[in-house]
Amino acid sequence: MAKIKYGYYPGCSLESTAKEYDLSMHVTAKLLDVELAELHDWNCCGASSGHCTNYELSLALPARNLAIAEKAGLNVAVACAACYLRFKQTNHDLKKNDTLRQKVESLIEMPYKGNVEVKHLLEVFAKEVGLEEIKKRVKKPLKGLKLAAYYGCYLVRPPDVTQFDDPEQPMLMDNLLAALGAEPVEYTHKVECCGGSLLLGRVDIVQKLVDDICQAALDAGAQAIVTACPLCMANLDTRQSKTKVPVIHFSELTGLALGAEPKQYNVWLKKHINSPAPILKAKGLI
Amino acid sequence: MTVQLVTEKGKEKCDPAFTKEVMERSHSHLERCYQCIACSSGCPGAYQMDYPPHQLLRMVQLGLKDRVLDSNTFWICLSCETCATRCPNDIEIVLVMDALREIALKEGRKGTTKLPLFHATFLYMVKMFGKVYELGLILVYTIFSGNILKLKGLMRDAVLGVKMFMRGKLAILPPRVKGKAQIKRIFQLSSKTG
Ligand code: SF4
Ligand code: SF4
Numbered sequence: 001m002a003k004i005k006y007g008y009y010p011g012c013s014l015e016s017t018a019k020e021y022d023l024s025m026h027v028t029a030k031l032l033d034v035e036l037a038e039l040h041d042w043n044c045c046g047a048s049s050g051h052c053t054n055y056e057l058s059l060a061l062p063a064r065n066l067a068i069a070e071k072a073g074l075n076v077a078v079a080c081a082a083c084y085l086r087f088k089q090t091n092h093d094l095k096k097n098d099t100l101r102q103k104v105e106s107l108i109e110m111p112y113k114g115n116v117e118v119k120h121l122l123e124v125f126a127k128e129v130g131l132e133e134i135k136k137r138v139k140k141p142l143k144g145l146k147l148a149a150y151y152g153c154y155l156v157r158p159p160d161v162t163q164f165d166d167p168e169q170p171m172l173m174d175n176l177l178a179a180l181g182a183e184p185v186e187y188t189h190k191v192e193c194c195g196g197s198l199l200l201g202r203v204d205i206v207q208k209l210v211d212d213i214c215q216a217a218l219d220a221g222a223q224a225i226v227t228a229c230p231l232c233m234a235n236l237d238t239r240q241s242k243t244k245v246p247v248i249h250f251s252e253l254t255g256l257a258l259g260a261e262p263k264q265y266n267v268w269l270k271k272h273i274n275s276p277a278p279i280l281k282a283k284g285l286i
Numbered sequence: 287m288t289v290q291l292v293t294e295k296g297k298e299k300c301d302p303a304f305t306k307e308v309m310e311r312s313h314s315h316l317e318r319c320y321q322c323i324a325c326s327s328g329c330p331g332a333y334q335m336d337y338p339p340h341q342l343l344r345m346v347q348l349g350l351k352d353r354v355l356d357s358n359t360f361w362i363c364l365s366c367e368t369c370a371t372r373c374p375n376d377i378e379i380v381l382v383m384d385a386l387r388e389i390a391l392k393e394g395r396k397g398t399t400k401l402p403l404f405h406a407t408f409l410y411m412v413k414m415f416g417k418v419y420e421l422g423l424i425l426v427y428t429i430f431s432g433n434i435l436k437l438k439g440l441m442r443d444a445v446l447g448v449k450m451f452m453r454g455k456l457a458i459l460p461p462r463v464k465g466k467a468q469i470k471r472i473f474q475l476s477s478k479t480g
Binding site: 012013015016017018019041042043044046047048049050051052053054055056057060061064106107108109153154157158159167191192193195196197198200201202203204205209238270271272273 | 311330331334362364365366367368370371380383384387388391399400401402404405406408409412416417418420421423424427428439446449450453454455456457461463464465468469471472473475476
């Protein structure tokens with residue numbers, strides 16, 4: 001297999017509140033022979049606040065990063081689902097409208113021809129490395145672990161922009177978890193919203209949405225929820241008011257199953273508010 | 287000729303220019319909406335909105351500008367895209383919400399929520415640092431939103447903040463981007479036209 005190499009865009013959260021996501025992503029990518037070259041001097045994608053209030057800004061901020069990748073001749077692998085959609089949306093809108101593309105080039109003072117492909121790291125691992133290859137490399141199968149794969153909004157919606165998987169019943173993460181030896185559960189809230197952008201603005205709404213998701217996962221027999229987004233993680237891990245379900249990134253579990261060292265995973269696992277360590281210990285995985 | 291509509295709120299003025307502006311900004315075909323309510327049925331924010339999305343769309347169609355722009359609906363909207371994904375008529379409801387926020391801000395209508403302040407604080411951090419300075423965002427927003435005076439929430443978040451800090455999840459210093467000046471220019475140029 002030819003070596004897979006991407007321009008890596010961690011996004012702002014991975015430098016602070018979601019440090020464990022970044023650390024586990026690097027270890028896991030290495031275990032899968034995926035090279036992640038961090039984009040030089042990347043900036044924030046503008047997230048919800050960008051597109052909520054200023055359309056041009058919401059294109060220009062991601063476009064600067066895409067232009068940096070284009071110059072380096074790399075496609076981009078994104079860790080955060082919200083950044084992922086902003087990047088995909090920018091490519092989508094600029095492809096449709098060349099005048100707009102030129103306008104954005106003038107805003108960022110860099111050329112951007114629109115030739116950079118954008119993937120989420122879940123796609124890079126599960127689709128590009130591939131589930132068969134991952135199965136072969138599993139050293140510590142996640143046996144007996146019942147997991148609720150949580151996709152939230154921006155991986156799957158809008159489907160014509162992200163083209164990730166089925167928007168109502170995605171399976172990519174479920175299939176990855178199954179390949180790692182775990183048991184993904186069927187439940188009702190896979191693609192329900194966690195409250196994302198209302199994180200600080202309306203904690204009451206976030207709390208209700210998070211409680212509903214966690215309860216649904218528990219009702220389906222899940223022992224933990226798995227995410228592919230630092231914002232979903234922040235909301236789910238810190239805003240549960242009725243439950244205490246551990247929430248864990250797909251990269252942490254993949255790394256664990258592929259044989260990450262204790263000195264590596266101990267650092268990630270300590271960073272969670274609701275620690276996943278007890279359930280992983282009970283299953284003999286750490 | 288001004289068209290008026292008699293509603294439960296008395297006589298309301300219909301403003302076709304408003305309908306047109308929303309449709310142009312959002313590039314969406316609002317006229318296609320036939321009130322099937324698929325959007326509102328799956329909307330996670332509807333229970334807190336003054337009007338659920340399908341009602342808001344009808345009001346935009348009718349040009350009930352004040353009622354629409356003074357509602358909290360588009361501020362509460364989480365941009366989760368559930369509605370637009372399920373709409374049988376491919377109406378870009380999320381882009382309609384974006385357009386309403388832009389128009390409301392342009393006209394200086396801040397509405398009843400603190401969400402304009404949140405978005406402004408968030409973008410201010412990006413403009414200043416090139417990335418989100420999370421600790422700065424939390425502190426500035428908590429102070430300016432007045433949430434600092436709400437003891438119960440403040441205690442809950444302070445406990446959480448300490449837990450996160452202890453786990454090394456809150457960077458103290460702001461992030462650094464070398465192209466900071468360029469990013470500031472992006473903000474200046476795009477706010478002129480936005
Ligand atoms: S789903 Fe579409 S057609 Fe149905 S009410 Fe909502 S906007 Fe109108
Ligand atoms: S995008 Fe907004 S209006 Fe549409 S379903 Fe989500 S919260 Fe409701």
